[in-house]
Amino acid sequence: MSGLFPRNVWDFVRSLGEGVGSEVRGWRFDFVGPRFRVRPSVSDVTSVCPTRRDVFLRRVGGLRFESESMVFGRLVHEAFLFPFRVGGEVSGLPFRFERYLKSLKVDWGVRRVLRSVFEKSLELYAISRVDCVPVSVEPYVPASPIGLSDHVRPDVLVGFIPVEVTTSFDVERKEMALAAYALAVEAWVGHPVDYGVVAQILFNGGVRVNWRVITIDDILRRKFLDLRDSVARMLEYREDPGVADNCPSSCPFRGVCHGNVSGRARV
Ligand code: SF4
Secondary structure, three states: OOOOOOHHHHHHHHHOOOOOOOOOOOOOHHHHOOOOOOOOOHHHHOOOOOOOHHHHHHHOOOOOEEOHHHHHHHHHHHHHHHHHHHOOOHHHHHHHHHHHHHOOOOOHHHHHHHHHHHHHHHHHHHHHHHHOOOEEEOOOEEOHHHOOOOEEOOOEEEOOEEEEEEOOOOHHHHHHHHHHHHHHHHHHHOOOOOEEEEEEEEOOOOOEEEEEEEEOOHHHHHHHHHHHHHHHHHHHOOOOOOOOOOOOOOOOOHHHHHOOOOOEEOO
């Protein structure tokens, strides 16, 4: 069995044993049901801002900004998912990817990076076709039963294992997202989801994927639910949470909160 992952990731999951014995399952609506009328999205709950002021500015203030690093991350994300999203014969995919690449307004350096990411992903795709493991790219999973937006969309589901693809070193936010996807899948199909995987794409010395298996235990589940409720409360009462003390440089709202424009409006 392989799917999207290399063999050693599966071996590691198997070595963790028979599940994590969680109580806070997605089908336990007494634990996970909505507490507020407003239902945030996963990206609202896991945003880069420590106070979630970016969510307030977007959803209450109607502002839309995207930083350069967010644009780059989105392009890498697309390049990585491309073979799994398009599907079909391996031999036909490079041509289709080149056509997609030509449609992007990016410089040659970014183009080269995206091509390397695609080639790495194509290797994984070729193996997954041999192993016939079900892989769904950005599937719609109903999420209103767990107090989130109508649907959530994990980057990938390998069987029932959610996978998040990232270029960021802030893996904690991705762990939160995995908890959300695990709860949503559990509420949807009634099948326990004890692990998720973060695929962290690194660029030093060529493109490399660092696979991290995350145990979705009750501590992580409760942490996610607490955050979900604090974001939902902020949106419901339209309360500005204020400027954070430690704003990450990647936040596209720095121009709004600190008056030094570094983001750009997204069209
Ligand atoms: S600049 Fe700081 S306070 Fe404002 S949204 Fe970004 S992280 Fe939050």
